[in-house]
Amino acid sequence: EAQVTQNPRYLITVTGKKLTVTCSQNMNHEYMSWYRQDPGLGLRQIYYSMNVEVTDKGDVPEGYKVSRKEKRNFPLILESPSPNQTSLYFCASRGGTETDTQYFGPGTRLTVL
Amino acid sequence: AQSVTQLGSHVSVSEGALVLLRCNYSSSVPPYLFWYVQYPNQGLQLLLKYTSAATLVKGINGFEAEFKKSETSFHLTKPSAHMSDAAEYFCAVIDTGGFKTIFGAGTRLFVKA
Numbered sequence: 001e002a003q004v005t006q007n008p009r010y011l012i013t014v015t016g017k018k019l020t021v022t023c024s025q026n027m028n029h030e031y032m033s034w035y036r037q038d039p040g041l042g043l044r045q046i047y048y049s050m051n052v053e054v055t056d057k058g059d060v061p062e063g064y065k066v067s068r069k070e071k072r073n074f075p076l077i078l079e080s081p082s083p084n085q086t087s088l089y090f091c092a093s094r095g096g097t098e099t100d101t102q103y104f105g106p107g108t109r110l111t112v113l
Numbered sequence: 114a115q116s117v118t119q120l121g122s123h124v125s126v127s128e129g130a131l132v133l134l135r136c137n138y139s140s141s142v143p144p145y146l147f148w149y150v151q152y153p154n155q156g157l158q159l160l161l162k163y164t165s166a167a168t169l170v171k172g173i174n175g176f177e178a179e180f181k182k183s184e185t186s187f188h189l190t191k192p193s194a195h196m197s198d199a200a201e202y203f204c205a206v207i208d209t210g211g212f213k214t215i216f217g218a219g220t221r222l223f224v225k226a
Contacts, residue, residue: 041218042216042219045213056212102214104156106155107154107155
């Protein structure tokens with residue numbers, strides 16, 4: 001089954017404790033992306049990756065890091081989480097063309113105390 | 114910078130009534146436009162997309178949208194609402210370079226019996 005998986009689905013942590021949210025896709029997609037969803041703001045793009053070892057900033061990259069060492073994986077790293085990073089996070093992937101359908105993971109709900 | 118505006122954070126309709134969700138975009142070039150649906154506790158799912166072919170686009174679950182360049186609009190409609198249509202709907206545009214996705218703030222659709 002074609003899918004994007006994220007782990008963990010729920011996470012409660014404390015300020016400053018480094019964490020990683022994993023994302024994996026099994027569709028051999030070139031493009032992957034991370035978004036955060038906040039009430040009243042819709043989804044905002046954090047980082048995206050056009051292919052292995054190629055990443056770039058979205059609209060809200062501050063406080064986040066990503067890496068793309070393998071085509072199927074695109075982890076999101078919070079080196080020193082802060083309460084304003086409490087949000088719902090989505091990973092997504094699509095083929096190499098901008099009109100390709102973007103497939104979303106189920107989301108990770110992060111709470112930073 | 115491109116942007117997407119969804120008029121109405123909440124829309125309520127009766128079962129069987131017309132659904133109309135509004136989306137306006139700002140773009141200096143013909144855009145690629147998308148509508149996504151998000152059911153509770155799930156990721157986003159593509160409803161339909163405009164890729165500069167036909168201006169009237171048909172999607173899944175009986176939804177359709179019409180691209181109107183003169184009005185910079187891409188409103189989503191469904192002739193007859195069903196209880197299962199209750200969800201949050203997001204309009205989105207791909208930026209000129211094709212790598213960033215800009216989402217509207219979302220419209221939550223309520224369907225009354």
